[in-house]
Amino acid sequence: TKEALFTILQDLRPEDHFNIIGFSNRIKVWQQDRLVPVTPNNIRDAKKYIHNMSPTGGTNINGALQTGAKLLNDYIAQNDIDARSVSLIIFLTDGRPTVGETQSSKILSNTKDAIRDKFCLFTIGIGNDVDQKLLERMALENCGMTRHFQEDEDAASHLKGFYDEIGTPLLSDIRIDYPEDNVEQVTQNFFPNYFNGSEIIIAGKLINRTSDRLHVEVTASNSKKYILLKTDVAIDLPSRNDIRGVPGLEDDKGDKNYIERAWSYLTIKELLNARLKSDDNQEKDYLTEKAKSMALAYNFVTPFTVLKMREAGLHSEPPQEEFISPSTDGIGEKLQSLQGHKAPPGIRRQQDKQRIKISKTSADGDPHFVIDFPSNNFSVCFNIDGEPGDILRLVSDHKESGVTVNGQLIGAPAPPNGHKKHRTYFSTITILSNKPERSYLEITPKRIILDDGERLLLSCDRSAVVRSSSLEVSISANSNITVTIRGTISFVILIHHYKKPAPYQRNHLGFYISNSKGLSSDSHGLLGQFLNHEVKLLQESLNTSRQQVGQNHTEALKPNATNTLKVKGRLVPVVWKQRRIYNGQQEVDCWFAKNNADKLIDGSYKDYLASHPFDTGTSFGTINIL
Secondary structure: OOHHHHHHHHHHHOOEEOOEEEEOOOOEEOOOOOEEEEEHHHHHHHHHHOOOOOOOOOHHHHHHHHHHHHHHHHHHHHOOOOOOOEEEEEEEEEOOOOOOOOOOOHHHHHHHHHHHHEEEEEEEOOOOOOOHHHHHHHHHHOOOOOEEOOOOHHHHHHHHOOOHHHHEEEEEEEEEOOOOEEEEEEOOOEEEEEEEOOOOOOEEEOOOOOOEEEEEEEEEEEEOEEEEEEEEEEOOOOOOOOEOOOOOOOHOOOOHHHHHHHEEEEEHHHHHHHHOOOOOOHHHHHHHHHHHHHHHHHOOOOEEEEEEEOOOOOOOOEEEEOOOOOOHHHHHOHHHHHHHHOOOOOOOOOOOOOOOOOOOOOOOOEEEEEEEEEEOOOOEEEOOOOOOEEEEEEEEOOOOOOOEEEEEEEEEEEOOOOOOOEEEEEEEEEEEOOOOOEEEEEOOOOOOEEOOOEEEEEOOOEEEEOOOOOEEEEEEOEEEEEEEEEOOOOOOOOOEEOOOOOOOOOOOOEEEEOOOOOOOOOOOOOHHOOOOOOEEEEOOOOOEEEEOHHHHHHHHHOOOOEEEEEEEEEEEEEEEEEEEEEOOOOOOOOOOOEHHOOOOOOHHHHHHHHHOOOOOOHHHHHOOOO
């Protein structure tokens, strides 16, 4: 037991905090009412403390767990704990409860009440004198795992990396759903935790055996984000998925699909765990019979069956019924699964296609900019002929709302007989949100990187939703990404993929503004500067006198007529044009400003070049004065 403790101490990391509680007839706490940081000196002192421990005859399991749970709960309540940290108790014992509360049912209920689902309990039993059934159930009921070692086993080598695994939780509340009319008899599909180095396995039976795809949705969260992943999984043809298991049994009983045997194994294991946790004798009998029947059908050794081996021919007989003292150890693993339960199915048969609600205000294509003025009933458009590698400031509101959007250009050859020397497209859109906490988004046609203190990589070819307290990223596979900030700012990024691109085409992105309510009146950038400013349209007559055009008269203007916009006191000549947006699905009539939006935008387009993708553009104060 001491060697096992030494191994766990050695695996502690510098950012961790810990304490040690010894229990025999008495409860002894190494550091009273606190957790200490992991330092060389503290580890050295802890090893000395463990080395000097000596057994004094009793085992107060209930008292030790109550003391440990209170110490951990008090520490969590009284300290500013990092949201990404995890709290846990590792409970090691080589004896049965003999002091204080000794009734197993009371110890279980007391432990559950003390922990209150705030952290997980991991149990380790060493030797032949432990109540392994109690340790298993304590771990199962408190989202932990259990291990058991014999006295002659090298516990230190078995526990190498054990703390690394359980001390690094990656996700919590993981749930995997399938359409309820497509599958049946699905094994455990909800898991409280997913730890680094562990695995999650789910099995079930297909109802529709003719379908070649199965829809899957995975929801999970960590301390800061909610994640939803959607995908359609290809179902192998029977000939490709026909992996035979347990060859050599008589009567062709070994001729069973391996995946079906995996399903039966998991189902038996769940039945035994449910039996272990049940206090109802009638329910226990039912679970026992069900597990026994399935074990006999699929040739598994369990606590209720025995396998007889023949010496000649290396053949085996199917398991026979035999009662053995129940323990989930008998099903093959000493490390138990994470405790969980089946979640009710939550997927509708028809998956609703995501509807995008976006305005015409956008930067897309080569890139073509469109600004919509709904109150004036017209739109304005312009081009920016940048250079490959240029990073354009699209929205700059860093000082007020904390939001910045930049777009980086990629180059391509110009089409033949064109007037341009080359084409440019947005290859990357970067979004920085600085309030209430800092979050970075880097979006390309293939993948998305979200960094808000934790780095998350998402593929654009799979639908997913990631949600934190102030930011939501929703991916519609190979179509678009919607970024919502604090519920008042929304951007939609369209993904343009070419199956057989021409030499002048590149996979690229389009940027659309869906909701700008949360952006301030001081917002700037090539698009941002127009979000809270009115533009007037003046018609140019033959005698050069100008009259303001009202809202209902824009349709009467002749196409290609020379007209003038009035923007912040500047007069901008424009011509009538049509633009295609939304992947070419909609035409927009707009007034086009030539020469890189000369006089339309504040300054020149070169004033909107950022030095790096996450440049916040705090120098725009000089441009606003122009």
